[in-house]
Amino acid sequence: MTTSATPVKGKAPLGAILRGRSVPGRVVPVIATFVLFVLLFGVGAARYEGFTSGQVVANLFIDNAFLIVIAVGMTFVIVTGGIDLSVGAVVALSTMVAAASLRAGLPAPLVVLLVLLMGSTLGLLMGLVIHYFEIQPFIVTLAGMFLARGLCFVVGVESISIKDPTFRSFATAAIPLSQNVSITWSVVIALALVAVAVWVLHRTRFGRTAYAVGGSESSATLMGLPVAKVKIGVYVISGLCSAIAGLLFSLYMLSGYGLHAVGMELDAIASVVIGGTLLSGGVGYVLGSLLGVLVLGVIQTLISFQGTLSSWWTKIAIGTLLLLFIVMQRVFMRRQP
Amino acid sequence: MSVDAKQAPREAGRAAVVQMRGISVEFPGVKALQEVDFRLLPGEVHALMGENGAGKSTLIKALTGVYTPTAGVTLLDGREVSFSGPADAQDSGISTVYQEVNLCPNLTVAENILLGREPRRFGAVDGRACRARAAELLADMGLHIDPGSVLAEHPIAIQQLVAIARAVAVDAKVLILDEPTSSLDQDEVAELFRIMRVLRDRGVAILFVSHFLEQVYEISDRMTVLRNGRLVGEHLTADLSRLDLVSLMIGRELGALAEVERLAGQAGEEASTVPVLQATGVGRKGSVAPFDLQINRGEVVGLAGLLGSGRTELARLLFGADRPDSGQVRIDGKALHLRSPRAAIAAGIAYCSEDRKGEGVVADLSIRDNLILAMQAANGWARPIPRKTKDQLVEKWIKALDIRPADPDALVGKLSGGNQQKVLLARWLITKPKVLILDEPTRGIDIGAKTQIQKLVAELAQEGMAVVYISAELEEVARLSHRVVVMKDRSKIAELDQHATVDDIMRLIAHVDERSEAVAA
Numbered sequence: 001m002t003t004s005a006t007p008v009k010g011k012a013p014l015g016a017i018l019r020g021r022s023v024p025g026r027v028v029p030v031i032a033t034f035v036l037f038v039l040l041f042g043v044g045a046a047r048y049e050g051f052t053s054g055q056v057v058a059n060l061f062i063d064n065a066f067l068i069v070i071a072v073g074m075t076f077v078i079v080t081g082g083i084d085l086s087v088g089a090v091v092a093l094s095t096m097v098a099a100a101s102l103r104a105g106l107p108a109p110l111v112v113l114l115v116l117l118m119g120s121t122l123g124l125l126m127g128l129v130i131h132y133f134e135i136q137p138f139i140v141t142l143a144g145m146f147l148a149r150g151l152c153f154v155v156g157v158e159s160i161s162i163k164d165p166t167f168r169s170f171a172t173a174a175i176p177l178s179q180n181v182s183i184t185w186s187v188v189i190a191l192a193l194v195a196v197a198v199w200v201l202h203r204t205r206f207g208r209t210a211y212a213v214g215g216s217e218s219s220a221t222l223m224g225l226p227v228a229k230v231k232i233g234v235y236v237i238s239g240l241c242s243a244i245a246g247l248l249f250s251l252y253m254l255s256g257y258g259l260h261a262v263g264m265e266l267d268a269i270a271s272v273v274i275g276g277t278l279l280s281g282g283v284g285y286v287l288g289s290l291l292g293v294l295v296l297g298v299i300q301t302l303i304s305f306q307g308t309l310s311s312w313w314t315k316i317a318i319g320t321l322l323l324l325f326i327v328m329q330r331v332f333m334r335r336q337p
Numbered sequence: 338m339s340v341d342a343k344q345a346p347r348e349a350g351r352a353a354v355v356q357m358r359g360i361s362v363e364f365p366g367v368k369a370l371q372e373v374d375f376r377l378l379p380g381e382v383h384a385l386m387g388e389n390g391a392g393k394s395t396l397i398k399a400l401t402g403v404y405t406p407t408a409g410v411t412l413l414d415g416r417e418v419s420f421s422g423p424a425d426a427q428d429s430g431i432s433t434v435y436q437e438v439n440l441c442p443n444l445t446v447a448e449n450i451l452l453g454r455e456p457r458r459f460g461a462v463d464g465r466a467c468r469a470r471a472a473e474l475l476a477d478m479g480l481h482i483d484p485g486s487v488l489a490e491h492p493i494a495i496q497q498l499v500a501i502a503r504a505v506a507v508d509a510k511v512l513i514l515d516e517p518t519s520s521l522d523q524d525e526v527a528e529l530f531r532i533m534r535v536l537r538d539r540g541v542a543i544l545f546v547s548h549f550l551e552q553v554y555e556i557s558d559r560m561t562v563l564r565n566g567r568l569v570g571e572h573l574t575a576d577l578s579r580l581d582l583v584s585l586m587i588g589r590e591l592g593a594l595a596e597v598e599r600l601a602g603q604a605g606e607e608a609s610t611v612p613v614l615q616a617t618g619v620g621r622k623g624s625v626a627p628f629d630l631q632i633n634r635g636e637v638v639g640l641a642g643l644l645g646s647g648r649t650e651l652a653r654l655l656f657g658a659d660r661p662d663s664g665q666v667r668i669d670g671k672a673l674h675l676r677s678p679r680a681a682i683a684a685g686i687a688y689c690s691e692d693r694k695g696e697g698v699v700a701d702l703s704i705r706d707n708l709i710l711a712m713q714a715a716n717g718w719a720r721p722i723p724r725k726t727k728d729q730l731v732e733k734w735i736k737a738l739d740i741r742p743a744d745p746d747a748l749v750g751k752l753s754g755g756n757q758q759k760v761l762l763a764r765w766l767i768t769k770p771k772v773l774i775l776d777e778p779t780r781g782i783d784i785g786a787k788t789q790i791q792k793l794v795a796e797l798a799q800e801g802m803a804v805v806y807i808s809a810e811l812e813e814v815a816r817l818s819h820r821v822v823v824m825k826d827r828s829k830i831a832e833l834d835q836h837a838t839v840d841d842i843m844r845l846i847a848h849v850d851e852r853s854e855a856v857a858a
């Protein structure tokens with residue numbers, strides 16, 4: 001309110017102040033996440049030898065490629081004010097379907113197509129129910145989560161290992177960046193997806209409408225925006241991202257299993273929130289979510305470098321950070337009218 | 338009376354753009370519209386008139402596909418249409434500003450104006466072109482704000498103008514404006530009318546809703562009057578006197594408009610000189626320059642000033658909604674630490690916000706629950722109020738403010754705009770505060786109810802309540818107030834006594850303008 005630009009009829013000097021205004025409040029959490037990432041990395045660099053090696057950074061991406069992908073999908077959903085709890089289960093289902101159909105002898109490209117189709121269809125169904133029956137996304141995607149987890153065990157109760165040569169070669173192929181740093185195809189796919197998502201969410205009408213729906217759905221409707229299309233669309237995107245993440249995960253694990261990716265939806269939500277996206281919708285950035293995932297990843301790396309701490313400390317650190325960031329967002333939002 | 342060709346000889350040769358016949362709209366338990374006929378001619382401003390809850394907004398929503406009529410047909414350019422929603426209506430050339438500001442507070446001004454029709458380059462929204470186009474559209478309306486600023490940073494009036502800019506940005510053949518002027522000042526209204534005239538002369542058919550008779554008579558060529566969801570008649574504005582219009586609207590013969598005036602509240606004789614609230618040097622950087630203000634028991638203090646002069650900001654400081662960074666506030670002589678609205682409420686200050694949608698009523702609760710919430714808050718949560726007392730109080734306030742429907746169980750979100758405003762008002766009146774700050778309390782309220790509310794304010798003051806009255810309508814302020822504080826450029830520039838007239842206030846605002854202009858030159 002204090003920054004409200006008066007109509008400059010009265011030659012208010014405020015206008016001048018405003019023009020020189022620094023960063024808008026909603027970018028602050030993203031910057032904070034970035035600073036946090038740099039700090040954490042700095043701590044690692046100071047304490048552990050070899051932390052700053054290029055491969056450690058590369059591994060950060062390699063080990064979290066699938067999380068980056070679902071966090072991207074989740075960002076779309078949360079920006080519209082929704083939530084998608086089904087992503088972890090859909091990842092598991094994707095690994096399962098991929099592994100089982102490869103075992104059955106289906107060619108790899110067809111398997112990929114099948115999995116992507118399945119993920120987007122699940123997303124589409126959930127989106128349709130959420131929009132047309134006006135049911136809370138929390139409930140609908142919770143149901144979707146149980147459904148997808150259940151389906152995993154319909155496909156098979158045991159872990160199925162992937163022996164398909166195409167998948168295997170794809171999984172193990174290393175793309176050298178320099179003499180002693182290399183990444184995997186998963187990283188390339190994840191980063192390409194981030195680029196596409198940045199473009200779609202920030203530069204297209206679809207993206208703008210997603211923000212509008214998150215800001216005020218009733219207003220967006222009265223403004224004549226394609227609310228239904230966008231509201232359902234974001235769940236399709238999230239479903240598709242989960243399926244892609246599932247494929248990356250099956251490359252990472254080289255197996256399909258119904259208990260893969262348990263709780264991954266929560267990691268994704270945490271990354272998105274730490275990345276500065278408001279759970280209430282309307283504010284958020286794809287790059288913020290990427291940073292969120294990297295923060296989570298760097299904490300994990302720190303703890304593994306430390307060596308004596310149990311990996312559960314990662315959870316404690318994430319929990320603390322999450323709380324901290326939500327509080328910070330509150331404070332910044334309150335400053336605004 | 339129905340639409341009759343003889344009544345309106347002027348439209349000879351012009352075919353209606355919009356023609357609605359026998360439109361009925363029903364909600365569970367409410368017949369909002371019953372067999373209403375309506376038409377809109379090109380190149381004409383058509384006013385839709387009626388009391389709060391008469392069905393104006395419903396008719397507009399039935400036309401634009403937000404509601405589906407249970408009966409009747411709608412013709413656009415002679416062809417039968419049935420829109421699936423606002424998007425569909427928009428595509429057919431009907432551009433609408435619905436009642437209340439329906440924009441996205443989280444997006445920038447430019448985004449709000451151009452959402453859904455942004456200029457694009459290679460498939461991507463062109464941010465720079467967007468801002469340039471938005472700035473152009475805003476400048477056309479005499480509004481010079483940063484198109485890149487977030488909408489929520491702006492006061493309601495600016496938001497309303499932004500909504501209008503959005504609607505006129507497209508080449509529509511029908512422009513619908515549902516109470517676009519409710520929080521605008523004279524200058525903004527004049528600007529809007531200028532634009533409306535330009536569009537009208539270009540052949541656009543304009544539908545206009547307002548509770549300000551002056552405005553309606555100034556701008557409209559024809560009017561349709563609704564009462565209780567039924568059509569009362571269609572008339573040329575020139576043929577219908579204000580008196581006749583009012584009696585058509587309320588369905589009773591009114592002796593004279595003077596009667597309305599007589600009923601209206603007037604500042605009582607003498608207010609006491611016992612101070613209730615004393616503010617010394619209260620201010621906040623970037624919001625309002627430090628000011629002194631004393632409000633006495635039983636006194637109505639008016640706050641006058643142009644849009645953006647700091648009226649609302651001053652009120653928010655007194656209420657602790659924004660924290661003052663200098664000065665001190667005393668209530669009954671005791672220093673008050675204005676940390677939060679809670680502290681202010683506890684000290685007996687109530688603030689009835691101009692933004693009823695954002696920070697006012699709870700739309701998903703019934704009228705009863707909304708009023709009881711306020712009662713409980715005033716009474717302390719630990720002390721239950723007997724059911725019977727509650728019911729009596731609720732009934733009393735529904736009656737006192739003539740809230741319609743007078744059903745305590747009606748959901749507030751489903752009431753007409755004016756009636757929601759009345760509920761909001763009742764919520765604060767119930768708490769019996771020592772100091773009541775009313776920010777645009779009669780916004781969107783019909784003339785009958787408006788006078789009732791003004792009367793109520795005068796009565797409350799007579800009973801000893803101190804009232805701060807903010808309104809863009811200077812008449813109202815001058816008539817009701819014992820003292821008028823004039824604001825300009827975010828500082829208090831004068832304080833006038835009871836005998837202040839609208840002219841005095843205008844002169845003060847204008848005078849300083851000239852001087853600063855001279856300095857600037």
Ligand SMILES: Nc1ncnc2c1ncn2[C@@H]1O[C@H](COP(=O)(O)OP(=O)(O)OP(=O)(O)O)[C@@H](O)[C@H]1O
Nearest residue numbers: 364369389390391392393394395751752753754755
């Ligand atoms: N969504 C809804 N559900 C139920 N009742 C509704 C709904 N919308 C409007 N109504 C009822 O329909 C009637 C007409 O309301 P409407 O909003 O059209 O009035 P209005 O003429 O625009 O009044 P105002 O001047 O106060 O804006 C009112 O009695 C209102 O309570």
Ligand SMILES: [Mg+2]
Nearest residue numbers: 394436753754
């Ligand atoms: Mg209305």
